[in-house]
Amino acid sequence: MPEIKVEGLSHVYSPGTPFEKVAIDGIDLETEHGELVGIIGHTGSGKSTFIQHLNALLQPSSGRILYNGEDINATKASRRNIKYKIGLVFQYPEYQLFEETVFADIAFGPKNMKLGEEEIRERVYEAASFVGIDRDYFDKSPLELSGGQKRRVAIAGVIAMRPDVLVLDEPTAGLDPEGCRQILSNICEYRKETGSTVFLVSHSMDTVAEIAERIIVFNNGNISFNAKPEEVFAHAKELEDMGLSVPAPTLIAESLKAKGLPIDGPVYTHEKLLNEILKAKGANKDA
Ligand SMILES: Nc1ncnc2c1ncn2[C@@H]1O[C@H](COP(=O)(O)OP(=O)(O)O)[C@@H](O)[C@H]1O
Ligand SMILES: [Mg+2]
Known part of the structure; x- marks a missing residue:
């Protein structure tokens, strides 16, 4: 059984208004546990809309998403529980750091899961070490950190929930090359150690090429390619027509x-x- 199965997924923003917009249009997809999936596509191709469905943050206009065979939107409880199973790191997640200390920010998710204090502490330490945030930072305000460090704290906050699937929306956007390299190696390391599935959204072909085992190319709300990197990059001309490069x-x-x-x-x-x-x-x- 696939870990995630997407069937005929469409999403329409502001339906029935003059602003109606079909953002994704009939997407089908299956992924297995432990895969590292890269999602690319030009701006506005539907990447963010798509991944926000994976943890029920957005509801399908039509179609459904199955996680281990169960519809993630079946009941209110399943919608709530999926948020801990499929962890979503937004684009520019550092804007959502709001606690007084780094520790409290990373602990936010596990606290919501109503875990015991010891367990929360253990998860915060573990998540911080995955993203290379030293314990010396725990009592600092997130506001005192650099851009790259803030981003890593935000990612740790999701990792601390120990999701089976980690979904990251443009995790390297706006970082310098060294910051990009660090985040990508943190993600690869995390995946290697935990065996989690990772979805990595990027508009950079180079980023995705470096780490993904499978690449899904979005174009105008549809999936144009869903294959191994070498198969996708053999279509240089089609990629160029979509505003992407090899x-x-x-x-x-x-x-x-x-x-x-x-x-x-x-x-x-x-x-x-x-x-x-x-x-x-x-x-x-x-x-
Ligand atoms: N909240 C929203 N309301 C209306 N339209 C939206 C909203 N978010 C995204 N869109 C539109 O949906 C399409 C897909 O956007 P998005 O999923 O953000 O693409 P990507 O992440 O690939 O850049 C775009 O045309 C975008 O303008
Ligand atoms: Mg986006």
Whole structure:
């Protein structure tokens, strides 16, 4: 059984008004537990609308979402419980830090789950360590932190609920390259250690290419591709028509190949590109 099954999901904002907008239109999707799924698409393609359905924050206009075979919107209780099972980190989540201390902010979710104090403390420590927030920060106000640190505290607040599925909407938006790299490695590490499913929304092909095992491409409220990275990046022309590009390492590998360098197989991460270049260099030396 798929962990998440989306059937004919559509969402219409402000129906029956002059502002009516079909944001997603008949989406079907199945994912398995433990997958790392990258979601990309141009601005306005429906990514955020879609993922807000995954934890019942938005209600479908039609269609449904099954989590382990059960409709997440079946009852009020199932809608409430899904929020702890499928944790959603909004875009710019740092704007939602509002407690007096970092500790209290991370503890907010577990507190709502009515866990005991000891259990809450344990989860806060665990979540903070996943995102690299030191205990020295626990008593500080979130307002004293840097942008990247605030973002990590906000992510810890969701991780502290120990969700089975972690959904992040553009978690690296607005961060400098080092901040981006840290957050992505935190997410990969978290997923490796907990075995959780991760949905990562991004408008950057390069970001998604670095870590996703499966890529879902949104275009005008529909899914255009849902496949392994190399399959998706083989459609450079279609991606370009959607205002997306293939990852930079793929473009570089292609121009090196055109210049006669022996580049092997699909290249879409920096690591693979580097390996291929080193291999080609070695071959050159032997010649
Ligand atoms: N609260 C809202 N009210 C009305 N229209 C919205 C709202 N949120 C998003 N939209 C519209 O729905 C479409 C999809 O938006 P969104 O899901 O935010 O896309 P993405 O996250 O891919 O940028 C866009 O046309 C957007 O303008
Ligand atoms: Mg969005």
